Amino acid sequence: MRKVLIIGLVLSQFAVLAYMAGEREWIRHRGEQVYLRTAPVDPRDPFRGDFVQLSYSLNTIDTARFRSSIPANSLKREDKVYAVLKPSASDVYQLDYLTDRKPSAGLFLQGRVSREVSGGQIQVRYGIEQYFVQQGSGIEIERKRGERDDLQIPMEVAMALGRSGRAVLTDYRWSRIGIRLEQNTVTTEDDRGEGAPPRSPTVILTLKNVSETPLQIADNDAHCGFSLQTEGDTGRRFTMADTRCSPYVLKESDLITLAPGQEYRAELDTALPRWYVLQDGVTGSASLAAAAPNERFRMVYRPPVVLPGMDASANLLWQGELVSPAFSVRGRID
Helix, strand or coil: CHHHHHHHHHHHHHHHHHHHHHHHHHHHHEEEEEEEEEECCCCCCECCCCEECCCHHHHHEHHHEEECCCCCHHHHCECCCCCCCEHEEEEEEEEEEEECCCCCCCCEEEEECCCCCEEEEEEEECCCCCEEEEEEEEEHHHHHHCCCCCEEEEEEEEECCCCCCCCCEEEEEEEEEEEEEEEECCHHHHHCCCCCCCCEEEEEEEECCCCCCCCEEEEEEECCCEEEECCCCCCCCECCCCCCCCCCCCCCEEEEECCCCCCEEEECCCCCHHHHHEEEECCCCCCCCCCCCCEEEEEEEECCCCCCCCCCCCECCCCCEEECCCCEECCCCC
């Protein structure tokens, strides 16, 4: 009897594995084909084996984008959630909203909450955070993606989406635009004086056309093309106080055409009120150094809204979302 039970257990395990393999193959060949743009990965996490570690902007989702009858803060680790997607340019999809209820239509990814909700951020994993590659090619991919303090080029990962929200990675390509973040932080005693508190840094962002054809980006004197995104490390929620760029509507004078290999460089002094933040439960805005010296932030480039009549002028405008590496007031860049 014991032998029969052991054989039955082994066969059931094989059946589960066969089902999972069959489901993956069905999704690979019959699922909806979409692209997701990856976000920078901490370069201190080295390449391991024959897979590349991936991160997406929808791994970290602001609680304001959670739609449910329950509050976002009630989500627990391993709770099932669904990231509903919306199309952008070049078959690249972006997050529309997050929900705990399986959508009845449309494209969505099924995920699990990976840690307790903190700092107004929901951390989610989807099972697509590793991409297995041909043996020996991973190092070259990591080199192409770039390193800290250098230009980073996002991968655009192709995946097949099943009706359950499960995804299977099938291929990848490179974004047409790369991003580099540098930081100037005044820290020496000669400049600031002994015991002086840190100053909010000047962040230097470079956008580079890494494609073989011209493209356009957009920005203005207020640098409305860029916004701050908090990582939620300290458990506090921060939002930008300045709303003059909400929404950022395109003007023809804001268009910047980049030839192949050409760069656009923006110096963003986060000590200025343009970059002040509001903290939930605290009255008044403050600079990053005053309000969040131990928090990490990212700069996000988003193109402006194109109104009817501007379509012809903005026909080369790059669409999507480009996320910088994380930085802190104290000069650290991840």
